[in-house]
Amino acid sequence: MESAFAIIAEPSRRAILSLLVSSQHSVGEIESRLRMTQPTVSKHLRVLRDAGFVESTVDAQRRLYRLKPGPFQEVDAWLVPFRRFWSAHVDALERHLDRMDQSTRKKRKSRKRRRGPNRERDKGETK
């Protein structure tokens, strides 16, 4: 379970990560949103933290968890050699790049990005 791949093989953990992508959350929030028991959430968070996927800060009795980039990069790096096999989807990558572009520099057609209070959205991941 050192491997980042083994970590994200777990559906519950992917769900947690997907939830944290929007913003940081406390254990209790994760618990209620994903409808998992508290020990289960804590254990998964432990694994995720040990693997470097998340980090936490203390807020009174709560622990706020948020993402860390490291392991994601590792997974992404492994995928690189395979990308030539789905070059048909370069467009998705381009769309992504576009989004990225408009935040880091602006030269391509810019897209409007809203940052409103109504942000929380999907979380999915089938079981």
Next chain:
Amino acid sequence: MESAFAIIAEPSRRAILSLLVSSQHSVGEIESRLRMTQPTVSKHLRVLRDAGFVESTVDAQRRLYRLKPGPFQEVDAWLVPFRRFWSAHVDALERHLDRMDQSTRKKRKSRKRRRGPNRERDKGETK
């Protein structure tokens, strides 16, 4: 174990996939190159085929296995929302894109490498 993530969680399977990225191979070749027993290779290939990672054709008594793109896309798609967390490495992505452009490009005008220390750090994430 349906999820593509569970499939690539297995080191041996990742090794097989990495081997097949260069070209197709027979079971025996995989067996000797990766120093695994033949039944083990066959079983992993079975899993990989069922999951759509590879396909095989018959060559006399041999079976030649090669990659299929589908599941890789699935994994890559899942990673997309997380990419903003390692935007520090956009450049690596760009480099990749550049390479991709050379082989598959049709619509993007060739990208210019610009490197600058003035990168915008991700911040936002309200809440």
Next chain:
DNA sequence: CACGTATATGCTCTGTAGAGTATATGAAGA
């Protein structure tokens, strides 16, 4: 200090994935 809240951890149980070994299938050549 006692109590409630928020989270972590220890323990047990169960399912299952992966390896090893033996064997079945199937094609090719004598």
Next chain:
DNA sequence: TCTTCATATACTCTACAGAGCATATACGTG
């Protein structure tokens, strides 16, 4: 046909991950 090569599958064994439940720890409030 008999034999050999290449691969697939069946069976068993073992390890371990994940869930449930109970409990420990830590903080905050009265």
